[in-house]
Amino acid sequence: MRRASRMYTLRIVAVVAFAVLLIAGYGWGTAKYRGSFYPATSAYGVGFGSVDVQQVHPLAQEALSVYSLHVSGEGLDLTIPGSDISLAFASDDIGRDVLDAQGTLLWPVSALLPHDASEFFGVVYDREALLGILREAVASGNEAVQQAADPDIAFDEARGQWVYEPAEASAVIDADALAAACEGAISSYQPELVVPAECVAQSGPPADAEKKRQAAQRANELCAAYDVSFTLGDSASFRVGAAQAAQWITFGEDYEASIDQGKVDEWLDTLRGLLSGASTRTYVRPDGKVCTVEGGDYLWRAQDADGAVEAVRAALEGDASDTSIPCSVVGNGFLGIPGADWGPRYVDVDMTEQHARFYDDGGDLVWESDIITGVWGTQYETPTGVYTVTEKLSPAQLRSVGTLEYIDENGNLQVEEDHLFGRDVDYWMPFIGTFIGLHDAWWQTEFGGELYKDGYFGSGGCVNLPTEKAAELYGMLEPGDVVVTHY
Structure with missing residues (x-):
């Protein structure tokens, strides 16, 4: 118990x-x-x-x-x-x-x-600030989209005609709808947001689309009226067709297309200058760079420049289809106005770029190289101008005696009297007499840049080339080919 x-x-x-x-x-x-x-x-x-x-x-x-929110899509790339x-x-x-x-x-x-x-x-967070940021970004993006959808009337070089090709529709973003989507992303700390489909609307064709189409058609009709060929002396010719006439077209406030007679007169004045032996030309290089060159001994000279211009004017107005212009001095080609009174085959020596290019008979770039030209700012600076190759020699002995001025490494001016310029070279292609030309510079260790501003590297006026590049050019270039030297 x-x-x-x-x-x-x-x-x-x-x-x-x-x-x-x-x-x-x-x-x-x-x-x-x-x-x-x-x-x-x-x-x-x-x-x-x-x-x-x-x-x-x-x-x-x-x-x-x-934290930040990155919004992307539909052309928008915005970080908030x-x-x-x-x-x-x-x-x-x-x-x-x-x-x-x-x-x-x-x-x-x-x-x-x-x-x-x-x-x-x-x-x-400040919703008004968010909306303001989005509206500004969206407005900019929508404007770019609408501009792309409604391009300017433009001349298409490849097709040889004026074109206007708007988009049938374009996607634009609704800033207010996107703000609502951003609010959801921010509230859940999402770092990325792709613009949702519901925030995008499709806009119709541009309001002035039909007017612009008619303007392009009218511009093509005006350009088609110009198809006149001109013969210079007996060695060259040029043609005024749609591509040239397109440069004279102007469009009014309501897109009316017309020929700007002032532009025609300006073109004729440029032609008069070239046919009078003008030494200053402004031309467009095949790569699109606009260049101006002054000087040289290459030129065209009409027997009667004023009479020739009036004959051209009459031809443009429809009184003739082919016009012959007698010349007392002739060149080897004529690309046309503005500026290039030489043919498609030439050497372009750009002394600002310190780079040379050779274009063949079809105007295609077939050779190029970095170079070193004459010492900048001295008496040995390579002259600018339009010239022609006078001869070719391989090998050649280049000799000249003169005064060399240069700035030393301490910034002091140095003067060397009786300096012997020149060397023995393998490829000599002079274009100013027989004393300035293109040649190999086997003693140079590098080319291009600003070496031409240094007295130690800059030449005595010639265009220095790497040996292998000089050999290539020597095999292509012929006496009489044009050489244009410019900054």
Whole structure:
């Protein structure tokens, strides 16, 4: 009996002890989770269950300070830093808000479950600032799209005609709709947003499309009226066709196409100058660069320049289809106005670029090289002008004596009297008499750049070439070929 009583007492004690431990454990957990997060607490996929409550807001604030949204697509490429829209958290203490809401009554179960606290990381920002940024960017992008969809009337060199080719429709972005999409992305901290399809609208054809089409058609009709050939002396000819007439077309406010007689007169004045032996030409190189050259001994001279110009004017007005212009001095070709009173085959020596190019009979670039020309700013500077190759020699001895002036490494002017210029070369192609020309410069270690401004590297007036490049040019160039030297 006593034994049974003792066992009963022990059971009671055990139950009470277990209850005490259970209550103590529950109390411990309750106390713990009143001051810390459940282990599996996270926001937007980032866990912070082990982070001190007081550190949550500062850490989140630090992350928010570097947030930006990149918006792309439909021609838009825009980055919006959070600072530009005054981005901030709606709460002053995110950690405390999460803690207050998590509850502790069922902590034994809650501690084992995941908890998404994303709702407590809500943000506020200046919506007007966001809308302003988007409207400005979208307006610029839409303008570019609309300009591309509504191009200017332009002359197509390849087709030889004026064209206007608008898009049937173009995609434009609705800034207000995009702002709503951005708000969703910012609220969920997305770093990237591709412009959604619902933010894009299709615009119709340009309002003035039909007027511009008619203007292009009229311009082509005007240009088609010009198809006149001219013979210079007995060695060259040039033609005024649609491509030249296109330079005289002008369009009015309502897209009316007409011939600008002032441009025609300007063209005729340029022709008069070339037929009078003008020494200054402005021309367009095949690569598109506009060049001006002055000087040289190459020229055309009509027997009666004024009479020739009037004959050309009459031909353009429809009184003749082919016109012959007698010349007392002739060149070897005539590319046309403006400027290039030589043929497509020539050497272009660009002394600003320190680069030379050779174009063949078809006007194609077949050779090019870096060069070194005469010492800039001295008496040895390579003359500018239009010339012709006088001869070819291989090998050749080049000799001249003169005064060399140069700036030394200390910036002082040095003068060397009786300086011997010239060397023995393998490829000699003179174009100013027999004393200035293109040739190999085997003693030079490099070419191009601004070496021509240095007295140690600049030549005595010739165009220095790498040996292998000089050999290539020597095999192509012929006496009589035009050489144009210019800056």
